[in-house]
Amino acid sequence: MMDGQLNVGRRALIVAAVGWAPLVVLAGIQSAMRSDGVLSLLWELGAHARYLIAAPLLILAEAQCAPRLNAIVRHFADAGLVTDKDRGRYDAAVASTRALLSSNTAEIVVIALAYLCVSAAAFSLSFDQFPAWHKTGALAPAFSPAGWWHVLVSLPLLLTLLFGWAWRFALWAHLLWRIARIDLRLLASHPDGAAGLAVLGYSLRAFSLVAMAPATIVAGRSAQIVLVHGALSKDTTIFSAGLLLAVGALFAVPLFFFTPVLMRALQRGSFEYGALANQVGFAFEEQWVGRNRLADNSALERPDFSATTDLYAIVANVYSLRLVPVDLKSIASLGVALLLPFVPVVFMALPAEQILADLKNLLF
Incomplete structure (x- = not known):
């Protein structure tokens, strides 16, 4: 295991220890005074x-997400x-994206926004809406030690x-938006079906653990x-399903920045490769098609047939070009990450009786 992965694993354990373990300990101490605390x-x-x-998933996601996005x-x-000529704009x-990613100001704003949201949520709820472990149970409404740790840490x-x-996703989306505005050198006949941009779809796989975190919360x-x-x-x-769809769609939005680029590649490739296919097709027909054209066994050894077939396969790649650079496997990977927490x-x-009955029906 690499040092970076070890560091991510330790940080994930620390996050769980700081965010979850004290709640149990403090609620256990509270149980000495109230039986329903812990x-x-x-x-x-x-x-x-x-x-x-x-x-912890949001920490572990760093080991998966960052290297894949950097590779893309x-x-x-x-x-x-x-x-x-466009390398300067790309660089x-x-x-600038890397500078914003490591910005101390952004980190301070994120922390301040987190505490602002906690304060707004805490003050907007009535005291009766807080769970039992969150309250002392005294006559006067007050947070328990576990409750204070919850809202403060x-x-x-x-x-x-x-x-x-x-914030990282916003930077990722902004970077793709800037790259999409560059005059990219795309190949409409590329076998990936996206003019050479299919690797962008792998970003959905990179964000799978990130998407699993809010899905786990829901x-x-x-x-x-x-x-x-x-x-x-x-x-x-309905709310849960809508939220999952919104999260999944959010990660796919930056890929649509390249749709206009791919549309232009498809239009250009359709004309250019279509004209080439016509020329080769006409020459092939003149050589082999017609009532007076007799073919013998030697025709099987001629390269005309295989060359024409290969060209038409390349042209077919052009006409099947996807306007969004994403593949079904990447969509499925993100979908599994969103749905897996709901299995329990x-x-x-x-x-339990229905589950057992359905299992028996699979056997008989």
Whole structure:
């Protein structure tokens, strides 16, 4: 394992230790005075999903996301998609993005925004809406030690990680927007079906762990509702599904920046390769097609047929060019990341007797 991966793993453990473990310890201490302190927290599936799974995922995503996005950006130069005359604009876009990525000001703004959101949420909720472990249980409304740790450390830490990734994604989208405005050297007949830009679709795979984090938060809340009420309401199901679709669509939005570029490549390639296919086709027909054209066994050894077939295969690549540089495997990878956290929720929502009955029906 590389040192960077070890560092990411340690940071993920630290995030879980800081965001989740003190809540359990403080709620346990609170149980010495109130019997439902730690028990109410242990049954709070949403809290476990947020601080024990989602927050560490946002740290672990760095080891997967950053190298893949860097490789995608380097591909524009390494594959010759950026010409020498536009190399300065490309280098400037990459350099400015890296400078903003390491900006201390941005980090301060992200942290301040996280605490601002926590404050707004805490003051907008009535005291009765907070869970039992969040309150002391005294006559006067007051937060418990676990509650104070939650609003001062755990929740701001989670939101800082989420907003940090939102900032990185915004920089990624802005970088792609700037690159898409460069006169790229695209090959309409490229076998990847996207004029040489198919690698952009791999960004969906790079962001899969990032997408899994908010999905885990939503799944944790859904699991809590199923645990308490036995089923999800229609409104909750629609909200969860809509949020997942919005998250998935968000990561695909920057790829549409290249749609106008690909449309121009398709238009140009259709005319140029179409004309070439016509010329070769006419020559082929003059040579081999007609009532007076007799073919013998020697025709099988002639290169005319294979050359024409190869050319037509290249032309077919042009006409099948995708206007959005994304493939089904990348979409499926992102979809699995969004849906995987809901597998336990499905099993919780379905009665055990029904699951056993359906398993038996698979065998008989």
